[in-house]
Amino acid sequence: MTGTLAFNVMYFARMLRRAGFPIGPGQTMTALAALQAIDLGQKDDVYWALHAALVDRHARSGMFRFAFERFWRATSFEAPMAWPAPARAAADSPPTLESVSVSEQDRERESRDEPDAETTETLSWSAAERLRAMDFEAMSAEERAEARRMMALLRLPIPAVPTRRFHGSPSGSRIDMRATLRKMVRAGGVIDLQRRRRASRHPPLVVLCDISGSMASYARMLLHFLHVITNDRDRVHTFLFGTRLTNVTREMAHRDPDVALARVSRAARDWSGGTRIGQTLATFNRLWSRRVLGQGAVVLVISDGLDRDGGEGLSQEMERLQHSCRRLIWLNPLLRYEAFEPKSAGIRAMLPYVDDFRPVHNIDSLASLVAALGDLPSERLAGRQHKAA
Amino acid sequence: MTALPANIDATVELLRQGGYVADRALATPLYLALALQRPLFLEGEAGVGKTEIAKVLAATLGRDLVRLQCYEGLDIAAAVYEWNYPRQMMAIRLAEAAGRGQDQSIVKDIYGADFLIKRPLLAALEPHAKGAPILLIDEIDRTDEPFEAFLLEVLSDYQISIPELGTVHAATPPIVILTSNRTREIHDALKRRCLYHWLDYPNAERERAILAARLPKVGERLTAQVVAFVQALRAMELFKPPGIAESLDWAQALLVLDAGEIDRGIVDATLGVLLKYQDDIARVRGEIATRGVAPFLSGPVEPAVAAQ
Structure with a gap:
């Protein structure tokens, strides 16, 4: 009996693994233990027991349900006390990713309320949108070297923030009692005060990068920038937006820039189309802001501010975004001419809510981008403007 | 136990x-x-x-x-344990006063369970x-x-x-x-x-059961109205939809205010119990001003003021 059960659990775990679930032997053991603790006659109980053991994030629940239904049918759980081993034929041709993966409509339904890094690629799309993939040239060795060099130079206008942790420091302002006591014991009673100071670290960084048609000429370079910055620091989240919002943090996390960019170009499907800044920011605010802006994140928006929707709803969403983050930086590569005036409705809607506006005349290389973010004198807006001007 | x-x-x-x-x-x-x-x-x-x-x-x-x-x-000091430094200091001083200053056994003493703050x-x-x-x-x-x-x-x-x-x-x-x-x-x-x-947020049936279990005084009819209203809000794609905690708070508030049923006046006065963001409050107020509370009490509301 246990043997059959174990076989079934392993079979199911393998099925899930093929569907992309990171399931190790530990989870399989837990699942087996869980099933031994419950009444196998109740389909719901079996479902939730396996769910508790094998799912570790809400976004996978939809896929899990689909896989479970198949598994339940395949192993005819209706007669639970005599779980048959999966038929020989089934064992020979175990479920492939294709057979387990959910149909487009199913995924669409699942992902509508819960997009995650893994499901955003299948977010609903309308025929009206211009969807296209992007094919980036591979990064040359010189480019890689330059990228590394530039990132070393990059100083974002984001000061490190003090954390609530302390570390030892001879010039710190606080007494480290624990270290003092240890030293005192070692030194035989001589009190030698040890000091500590607050540790500081970079705040999380969230990048929202425009990939619409008007930004297309910068796309490759911007993605290289995003790739390096994602791999250079911890706590970076990367989103792309055009007519929709795509979280590409996981795709970007791959070390090899060419692999990462290939994945990113597959993940986002609105390359070089229109821009709906207001709507994509609304999506970000509603679905992601609480998840990624939690610990005082700095938001970097890279966009030319040209909005297909004419700035509709944009100022409201910008205000919400500014209120939810530590600092909102806008890098605008539109300024190809000296006599720039913010005429576009989108730009006028966004400007009042930006803490730090970085207009750039031309970003043709990583170097110019890094310079724009760091060293160039910026048009720093005085303080936070919480009310629209 | x-x-x-x-x-x-x-x-x-x-x-x-x-x-x-x-x-x-x-x-x-x-x-x-x-x-x-x-x-x-x-x-x-x-x-x-x-x-x-x-x-x-x-x-x-x-x-x-x-x-x-x-x-x-x-950190560890706040979550796991910390040594009681003042007591340790005192123990060392006492030991010194007793002429045991150079005695290494004192080290074992001051790092004992007595000096540990759990x-x-x-x-x-x-x-x-x-x-x-x-x-x-x-x-x-x-x-x-x-x-x-x-x-x-x-x-x-x-x-x-x-x-x-x-x-x-x-x-x-x-x-x-x-x-x-x-x-x-x-x-x-x-x-x-x-x-x-x-x-997840509970479905209407379970939420009614939760309210009935927690606030039996509210009464079946008002409970049903509260749940219908809150469920309608959750379908509205608000920035922060109300949770069960908010439903309970709201039902409690209605009880304190002696409200027999949900009408526009009472919703207007108590919306801050359910929603904690001004945008959300303004949006719901707008909906209610144009269409009244009735659609909120009869199932999920299709927003008139579209979110897009």
């Missing part, structure tokens, strides 16, 4: 005794957490009753509740008179990664190493419940040690 529930039905019943209406989807992982002695990782939006489960469990099982509220920068995690591993306690690690997403990494040892082996003292091992492991509002993703390594459950 009550015995642990023997099956899923008993778990549902146990929670019901504590005034917590749970469905089988929640009771199953909870029962397994108790049976397999594994931590339960509860994730969900704010106000869906994650923390409440631990409290109810402690009350109904008659165990102690040890709560660790997490925050950014939570914080929640250590306290949870100690033997408790009423049986292994419920350890609630609340809002784990607020801590940082180093603390998460530290928790790995605690949650897999139920032991804590104190360099000066040795390893403290729990004879009976505590019942561990971790909660997260998902303000960031928790590392897979930590999740892998836990049973996972996503706690």
Whole structure:
């Protein structure tokens, strides 16, 4: 009996693994233990027991349900006390990713309320949108070297923030009692005060990068920038937006820039189309802001501010975004001419809510981008403007 | 001390005794957490009753509740243990006064259990008179990664190493419940040690049952109206939809205000109990001003003022 059960659990775990679930032997053991603790006659109980053991994030629940239904049918759980081993034929041709993966409509339904890094690629799309993939040239060795060099130079206008942790420091302002006591014991009673100071670290960084048609000429370079910055620091989240919002943090996390960019170009499907800044920011605010802006994140928006929707709803969403983050930086590569005036409705809607506006005349290389973010004198807006001007 | 529930039905019943209406989807992982002695990782939006489960469990099982509220920068000194430095200093001075200043045995003395201040995690591993306690690690997403990494040892082996003292091992492991509002993703390594459950907003039927269990005075009709209204709000794609905590607060508020039913005036006056963002309040007020409260009480509302 246990043997059959174990076989079934392993079979199911393998099925899930093929569907992309990171399931190790530990989870399989837990699942087996869980099933031994419950009444196998109740389909719901079996479902939730396996769910508790094998799912570790809400976004996978939809896929899990689909896989479970198949598994339940395949192993005819209706007669639970005599779980048959999966038929020989089934064992020979175990479920492939294709057979387990959910149909487009199913995924669409699942992902509508819960997009995650893994499901955003299948977010609903309308025929009206211009969807296209992007094919980036591979990064040359010189480019890689330059990228590394530039990132070393990059100083974002984001000061490190003090954390609530302390570390030892001879010039710190606080007494480290624990270290003092240890030293005192070692030194035989001589009190030698040890000091500590607050540790500081970079705040999380969230990048929202425009990939619409008007930004297309910068796309490759911007993605290289995003790739390096994602791999250079911890706590970076990367989103792309055009007519929709795509979280590409996981795709970007791959070390090899060419692999990462290939994945990113597959993940986002609105390359070089229109821009709906207001709507994509609304999506970000509603679905992601609480998840990624939690610990005082700095938001970097890279966009030319040209909005297909004419700035509709944009100022409201910008205000919400500014209120939810530590600092909102806008890098605008539109300024190809000296006599720039913010005429576009989108730009006028966004400007009042930006803490730090970085207009750039031309970003043709990583170097110019890094310079724009760091060293160039910026048009720093005085303080936070919480009310629209 | 009550015995642990023997099956899923008993778990549902146990929670019901504590005034917590749970469905089988929640009771199953909870029962397994108790049976397999594994931590339960509860994730969900704010106000869906994650923390409440631990409290109810402690009350109904008659165990102690040890709560660790997490925050950014939570460190060992605040979460696990700290040495009582003033006492240590005093002990050293006393020893010196007694002429034992150079005596190395003093070192062993001042790093003894008497000088240890136990914080929640250590306290949870100690033997408790009423049986292994419920350890609630609340809002784990607020801590940082180093603390998460530290928790790995605690949650897999139920032991804590104190360099000066040795390893403290729990004879009976505590019942561990971790909660997260998902303000960031928790590392897979930590999740892998836990049973996972996503706690969703309840459906109308369960929410009515929760209100009836918690606030029986509200009455069936008003309860139904409250639930219908709140469920309609949740369908509206607000920035922060109301949770169960908010429904309970609102029902309580209506009770205090002696409101017999939900009308436009009472909604207008008490909307701040349900919604905590001005944009959301303004939007709902706008809807009600144009169409009244009736559509909110008759199922999910298709927004007239489109979100797009």
